[in-house]
Amino acid sequence: MNKLIVRLKRDSYSILIGNGNLAILGPLLVKTGLGNHAFIITIPFIKRKYGPRLEKSFNQQSLGFTWCCVPDTESSKSLKIASSVIKKLAAVALKRQVCIIAFGGGVVGDLAGFIASVYRRGVPYIQVPTTFLAQIDSSIGGKTALDLEEAKNLIGSFYQPKLVVTDISLLQTLPLAQVKNGLSEAIKYGLIRDKGLFSYIENNYRLLLNKNKEALRRVIYRCAAIKSEIVGSDEKETKGLRTILNFGHTIGHAVEAASRYSRISHGQAVALGMSAAIAISRELGYIDDSLPGRITSLFKKIGLPQKASGVSLDAIIAAYRHDKKFAGLENKFVLLKGIGKPIIVRNVNPSVVRQAIRSILKP
Amino acid sequence: MNKLIVRLKRDSYSILIGNGNLAILGPLLVKTGLGNHAFIITIPFIKRKYGPRLEKSFNQQSLGFTWCCVPDTESSKSLKIASSVIKKLAAVALKRQVCIIAFGGGVVGDLAGFIASVYRRGVPYIQVPTTFLAQIDSSIGGKTALDLEEAKNLIGSFYQPKLVVTDISLLQTLPLAQVKNGLSEAIKYGLIRDKGLFSYIENNYRLLLNKNKEALRRVIYRCAAIKSEIVGSDEKETKGLRTILNFGHTIGHAVEAASRYSRISHGQAVALGMSAAIAISRELGYIDDSLPGRITSLFKKIGLPQKASGVSLDAIIAAYRHDKKFAGLENKFVLLKGIGKPIIVRNVNPSVVRQAIRSILKP
Numbered sequence: 001m002n003k004l005i006v007r008l009k010r011d012s013y014s015i016l017i018g019n020g021n022l023a024i025l026g027p028l029l030v031k032t033g034l035g036n037h038a039f040i041i042t043i044p045f046i047k048r049k050y051g052p053r054l055e056k057s058f059n060q061q062s063l064g065f066t067w068c069c070v071p072d073t074e075s076s077k078s079l080k081i082a083s084s085v086i087k088k089l090a091a092v093a094l095k096r097q098v099c100i101i102a103f104g105g106g107v108v109g110d111l112a113g114f115i116a117s118v119y120r121r122g123v124p125y126i127q128v129p130t131t132f133l134a135q136i137d138s139s140i141g142g143k144t145a146l147d148l149e150e151a152k153n154l155i156g157s158f159y160q161p162k163l164v165v166t167d168i169s170l171l172q173t174l175p176l177a178q179v180k181n182g183l184s185e186a187i188k189y190g191l192i193r194d195k196g197l198f199s200y201i202e203n204n205y206r207l208l209l210n211k212n213k214e215a216l217r218r219v220i221y222r223c224a225a226i227k228s229e230i231v232g233s234d235e236k237e238t239k240g241l242r243t244i245l246n247f248g249h250t251i252g253h254a255v256e257a258a259s260r261y262s263r264i265s266h267g268q269a270v271a272l273g274m275s276a277a278i279a280i281s282r283e284l285g286y287i288d289d290s291l292p293g294r295i296t297s298l299f300k301k302i303g304l305p306q307k308a309s310g311v312s313l314d315a316i317i318a319a320y321r322h323d324k325k326f327a328g329l330e331n332k333f334v335l336l337k338g339i340g341k342p343i344i345v346r347n348v349n350p351s352v353v354r355q356a357i358r359s360i361l362k363p
Numbered sequence: 364m365n366k367l368i369v370r371l372k373r374d375s376y377s378i379l380i381g382n383g384n385l386a387i388l389g390p391l392l393v394k395t396g397l398g399n400h401a402f403i404i405t406i407p408f409i410k411r412k413y414g415p416r417l418e419k420s421f422n423q424q425s426l427g428f429t430w431c432c433v434p435d436t437e438s439s440k441s442l443k444i445a446s447s448v449i450k451k452l453a454a455v456a457l458k459r460q461v462c463i464i465a466f467g468g469g470v471v472g473d474l475a476g477f478i479a480s481v482y483r484r485g486v487p488y489i490q491v492p493t494t495f496l497a498q499i500d501s502s503i504g505g506k507t508a509l510d511l512e513e514a515k516n517l518i519g520s521f522y523q524p525k526l527v528v529t530d531i532s533l534l535q536t537l538p539l540a541q542v543k544n545g546l547s548e549a550i551k552y553g554l555i556r557d558k559g560l561f562s563y564i565e566n567n568y569r570l571l572l573n574k575n576k577e578a579l580r581r582v583i584y585r586c587a588a589i590k591s592e593i594v595g596s597d598e599k600e601t602k603g604l605r606t607i608l609n610f611g612h613t614i615g616h617a618v619e620a621a622s623r624y625s626r627i628s629h630g631q632a633v634a635l636g637m638s639a640a641i642a643i644s645r646e647l648g649y650i651d652d653s654l655p656g657r658i659t660s661l662f663k664k665i666g667l668p669q670k671a672s673g674v675s676l677d678a679i680i681a682a683y684r685h686d687k688k689f690a691g692l693e694n695k696f697v698l699l700k701g702i703g704k705p706i707i708v709r710n711v712n713p714s715v716v717r718q719a720i721r722s723i724l725k726p
Contacts, residue, residue, distance in 0.1 A: 090513040121519045150453045156484045
């Protein structure tokens with residue numbers, strides 16, 4: 001098992017990456033004293049498929065638990081669903097010392113983390129990510145979020161988990177499309193911070209698509225290590241460093257929003273957003289022609305889109321103006337000067353942005 | 364004008380106490396650069412009565428503003444109202460750098476602070492308290508909260524304002540009942556931290572009930588200074604010190620809850636809760652008979668209740684088990700060993716608690 005530590009001024013926490021880690025959750029809860037009752041927020045599929053393993057781990061330690069299933073859609077990140085989960089939590093938490101378990105992908109992690117942050121002004125929670133994307137990225141760093149109709153992630157908090165427990169074996173049932181989603185984010189980590197990781201994905205994409213455990217472990221570990229380091233240096237995105245994690249996400253989020261979060265997945269949108277950010281980087285002269293070609297080639301091999309269909313330029317621009325990173329009327333982009341060399345650029349000429357977005361749209 | 368500073372590890376902020384402070388809000392917003400548009404959360408009465416003064420201050424600085432009125436009841440502290448305010452905020456904040464103004468009493472402060480803490484993971488807000496209770500206490504310290512049906516303040520965050528601007532002149536229109544509410548909390552500050560303050564209230568209660576500005580200013584300043592000091596030492600109530608602010612509140616909140624937040628006000632409930640906490644202190648031998656008599660006498664003079672009617676012992680006990688301070692199955696009370704000498708006691712014998720609650724109920 002690999003262990004990483006997210007070092008924060010207070011409340012540092014560990015990330016445990018291994019095969020079969022669900023079994024250690026009960027003993028961990030006892031050892032850490034985080035609670036005597038697990039309130040497990042998850043989706044029906046995960047409960048059905050992996051619930052028995054978790055229950056066994058809790059039962060062996062005589063720990064109580066309560067399941068709380070939410071629908072397996074982005075729409076679970078709403079104030080409405082959050083309210084209903086909090087009501088259920090309040091009923092359970094009255095006589096128990098509850099630890100919330102976020103047992104799912106990014107949606108469950110964002111929802112459960114937000115609830116943990118606001119219930120009684122903060123109760124402990126553990127991230128148990130079940131998708132490649134969540135294991136690589138969203139389970140780490142304490143950004144919690146709910147969506148409004150107006151835009152995604154408009155409500156949220158910075159609230160760190162007490163522990164991240166990553167069980168790689170859960171990925172064996174993951175649909176291929178979600179492996180690709182995770183690879184899109186992994187490529188981002190390579191591009192902003194780690195040439196070696198980018199090359200590894202280039203050389204081993206077939207193993208990764210085949211869900212080879214050792215290849216997955218290497219990529220998860222490396223991405224988690226990069227994210228831990230960045231979050232440790234800039235927990236609340238006040239120093240600029242954490243901003244580089246948004247590479248590909250400014251336009252990516254807008255593409256997702258313009259598709260109404262239905263046809264284009266997060267990973268696909270981030271791939272498109274990265275292509276657009278690279279187009280801007282090239283247009284502004286930060287990089288030459290070789291890097292875009294290399295990235296496009298990798299996207300093709302993996303099966304990540306180079307062009308979006310069914311979304312309009314105007315819808316994407318309207319959505320990107322809603323983006324959190326959009327402070328006042330100024331825009332701000334994470335661009336590249338090369339692999340592992342991100343740069344934050346403000347006030348990019350709107351016509352350059354438009355042109356870049358046009359470059360990722362099917363004509 | 365008096366100025367106090369709440370000294371925190373990061374984001375220290377000032378409390379400005381004076382007559383006619385509404386007029387300086389516009390210049391302050393410009394000077395601090397907190398935003399170019401004020402999103403003012405308030406209740407209809409305050410908007411009608413004091414809105415023009417605030418608008419004048421903003422207009423003189425060419426600052427934009429948006430009014431957002433919520434009902435003048437505790438029920439505004441709900442996820443439902445919060446959602447509707449956030450939607451309005453999102454529409455306004457798209458093209459503007461918004462600073463939220465909490466312009467009202469405790470309900471408005473709690474709601475606005477919570478919204479500021481979760482909108483885009485935190486936007487700046489300024490507390491402009493309009494009640495004696497809010498000026499003394501709730502506008503300072505960054506505890507934000509919403510209620511659930513199950514219990515008050517079950518949802519919330521620690522999120523500090525950027526500034527507290529207290530205008531004593533607003534209290535001239537405050538109903539007498541609300542002056543009494545504030546005095547109840549002020550007596551608490553005297554009891555937990557400041558013999559001189561307690562004596563001042565004993566000697567000047569008539570001036571205070573008559574809303575004498577200088578007397579009000581002295582009490583507000585002293586309470587705000589005590590709270591600033593305590594919050595500065597224990598921002599998130601992790602070190603025990605902040606807990607003493609809950610003196611009278613454990614049973615007080617339960618009495619409020621048992622009355623369904625309708626017949627018994629917060630100040631009245633806190634007075635009753637303090638009487639109960641003092642009864643426990645005496646029963647456990649921490650104090651002798653003289654202090655309870657002195658406090659009861661002051662409550663009588665001010666017109667704060669010594670006994671509650673229309674609430675049952677069982678309802679109060681059921682509600683107090685819901686209290687936030689109730690970790691697991693253990694109870695925890697702030698008691699007194701004398702004026703200015705609080706002590707935190709765990710696992711008070713439940714029969715002693717019952718007896719103390721019985722002592723504040725009309726037979």
